[in-house]
Amino acid sequence: MFASSTSAHPTSPTYTEGVVSCRGLVKIYGEKGTSVTALDHVSISFEESKLTAIMGPSGSGKSTLMHCLAGLDSPSSGEIKLEGSEITHMNERQLTKVRRDRIGFIFQSFNLVPTLTVKQNITLPASIAGKKIPDERLREVVEAVGLTDRLSHRPSELSGGQQQRVACARALVTEPAVIFADEPTGNLDSRSSRQILEFLRRAVDVYGQSVIMVTHDVDAAAWADRVVFLADGKVAGELISPSRDMVLDALRELGHDTEVSLEEQLTHMAPSGELPPAAAELADRAKQILDNLPGSVIDQ
Numbered sequence: 425m426f427a428s429s430t431s432a433h434p435t436s437p438t439y440t441e442g443v444v445s446c447r448g449l450v451k452i453y454g455e456k457g458t459s460v461t462a463l464d465h466v467s468i469s470f471e472e473s474k475l476t477a478i479m480g481p482s483g484s485g486k487s488t489l490m491h492c493l494a495g496l497d498s499p500s501s502g503e504i505k506l507e508g509s510e511i512t513h514m515n516e517r518q519l520t521k522v523r524r525d526r527i528g529f530i531f532q533s534f535n536l537v538p539t540l541t542v543k544q545n546i547t548l549p550a551s552i553a554g555k556k557i558p559d560e561r562l563r564e565v566v567e568a569v570g571l572t573d574r575l576s577h578r579p580s581e582l583s584g585g586q587q588q589r590v591a592c593a594r595a596l597v598t599e600p601a602v603i604f605a606d607e608p609t610g611n612l613d614s615r616s617s618r619q620i621l622e623f624l625r626r627a628v629d630v631y632g633q634s635v636i637m638v639t640h641d642v643d644a645a646a647w648a649d650r651v652v653f654l655a656d657g658k659v660a661g662e663l664i665s666p667s668r669d670m671v672l673d674a675l676r677e678l679g680h681d682t683e684v685s686l687e688e689q690l691t692h693m694a695p696s697g698e699l700p701p702a703a704a705e706l707a708d709r710a711k712q713i714l715d716n717l718p719g720s721v722i723d724q
């Protein structure tokens with residue numbers, strides 16, 4: 425099943441130490457009898473200055489992996505290294521410092537402070553750490569997200585896309601070792617999603633940032649340098665420099681094609697008018713049901 429990583433077939437990732445890596449990571453929630461193994465011996469490494477997408481069906485462990493790697497949740501066993509330092513045995517104070525100084529977060533729900541202005545939101549993590557962001561750096565990042573004329577606005581005065589751009593600027597401004605993005609485009613329309621993905625791409629290509637993004641969105645994944653697939657708490661394969669079609673094929677090969685909604689497939693229907701697989705299957709099923717109905721029902 426696994427072939428060349430530049431084809432549509434996902435390959436098994438090899439383990440080498442990157443900006444973030446984990447080895448033998450296990451996360452079990454709950455007590456014996458009712459326990460859930462969310463991560464089942466995951467070993468994976470994320471290279472510096474790359475945009476990596478993590479995909480997989482609901483419940484496959486994507487958020488758990490991201491939360492463990494970011495020091496927001498503690499694994500049951502295994503090791504996690506951030507920039508070469510083992511974080512699994514750090515105490516809460518050390519972890520807080522690592523999260524504050526070396527990690528940027530972008531969440532689906534933006535997580536902005538409503539009473540603060542855009543500028544204050546962007547500089548908040550640095551202010552809490554008692555650091556001043558150099559004016560030049562702030563100007564550069566604010567310009568990159570296109571918010572120069574919105575700095576004194578409150579989040580409620582911004583669109584969803586603009587709010588997520590504030591969250592992106594906040595994550596980037598302190599130049600963290602890695603930015604974790606949990607479904608960063610999940611709440612956005614396609615235009616705003618594109619702006620966020622363009623921004624994340626630039627953060628990697630221009631600023632050399634490392635971004636790890638959980639997504640269900642095939643289009644978002646196609647912006648990544650690498651897509652890692654999870655299934656049942658395990659790494660199921662990966663793609664390097666994937667196209668949208670490669671991601672779709674890999675999801676199908678891994679048996680995850682239910683992740684691609686019919687609506688999404690219809691949006692990308694081939695110009696020839698050919699039905700995408702899920703729509704064709706649905707049409708077939710509808711036809712079978714109609715064919716098997718008694719004539720009187722159809723005539724009514």
Ligand SMILES: Nc1ncnc2c1ncn2[C@@H]1O[C@H](COP(=O)(O)OP(=O)(O)OP(=O)(O)O)[C@@H](O)[C@H]1O
Pocket residue numbers: 453454460461462480481482483484485486487488489
């Ligand atoms: N706090 C928790 N307590 C108990 N079980 C949990 C907890 N968090 C996650 N799980 C379980 O762990 C498994 C992995 O969950 P996780 O949220 O990591 O999956 P996911 O791939 O991110 O899913 P989704 O795409 O739906 O967000 C699931 O079976 C989930 O029910």
